[in-house]
Amino acid sequence: MSKLFSAKTREVFLGPLNKNNPVTVQVLGICSALAVTAKLEPSLVMGLSVIVIVAMANVIISLIRNTIPNRIRIIVQLVVVAALVTVVSEFLKAFAYDVSVQLSVYIGLIITNCILMGRLEAFAMSNKPWESFIDGIGNGIGYAWILVVVGFFRELLGSGTLLDYQVIPKAFYEMGYVNNGLMMMPPMALILVAVIIWVQRAKNKDLQEDK
């Protein structure tokens, strides 16, 4: 265990969750964070799918990293990601049809997620499979928790529900409470991500720029 979780691997895993978060610090994958977070459920499933795919792609690229011709490395990475996404989506269609219907276009969107290409190029190309796997899981979770937080607030304030269960009591509506329609609009996802960045930077002195 100690070998599996050395100080370096721990850093590789924990870094993306906070100080090196792919969404709030590196500002990658914003497009999908904006598109799928109007409801909590797609946010969860999208986060989960990205965790699985980043980890698997990282391992595959890391395994073949020494054989990849330098000039076509981006294309090789793309092919690996696209193949994985297609296989995952085929499996979902066969064994979890309802989930695949719900995800519809989102699953294909994973291919265009900058976090994947970023991790493959920056980490998996120069690290061993195990570290790459941990890095993929770490970055996937780092991406997923931002999505879940944003999805949570957008669904709660925009629809008054969570996972489609009504949580804001009927009595509130009778007293004149109205769902905030702006929450359903894409810009609100950016504003919520910005609020998370604000809180994160206020708490972490390391992330603040020198004046």
Added chain:
Amino acid sequence: MDTNKNSYTIVYAIIMVTVVALLLAFVSGALKDKQTENVELDKKKQILSALNVDLKGQDAEALYNQYIPQAIIVNSKGEVISEDKEAAFNIDIARELGKPEAERELPVYLAVVDGAPKYILSASGAGLWGPIWGYVAFNEDKNSVYGTYFNHAGETPGLGSEIAEKSFQSRFIGKKVMNADNLFTSIAIVKPGQTDHARDYVDGISGGTITSKGVEAMLENSIGQYEAFLKQTTVEGGTQ
């Protein structure tokens, strides 16, 4: 080995795409049957949903056979072309709507709920981002709506995608597609709070205006194809 040589790069690329192509072809081939089965089962669930049947924890296949003993194919003149249940089920309404009017084959599912006949018609159209489709169940009078089902490929979650919610679909129950003069008027979808004096209407979705308009156009186009079929029995049941 020198991984920067041109020949190496080319051979590598060829091997890579071949391996990936074989893998994808294998996965797709191996899962094909299972996927088709899922798609058909899902279609049956959608049709049952138009009858407001609660599917939670139920065997959709058995329920489908129980509620829908027969399905027929009609043309745009309302004439029955075929009484083959399987053939009617396999019709892709979106493709039929693309054909010339005289060649269109339209499926009608003849359902029985609590002893009363219901007619389920198939509909297809376009929303904001992609295709939308649905099923509309009519009562015995072939005029008032018994239940509806709509779904979409990729409408905006929380806005246009609300057409897939029962809360929207149930607004259509009891609305009529013919006016008092027995003319086909379809059902209007208006902005919440507005009205349509010429025909029956339901409230659209706030923030999902284009998708709502898409549903309205879909009803008008697709159910409009069945106009002759719908009027047929009104005559039989009314004046005869």
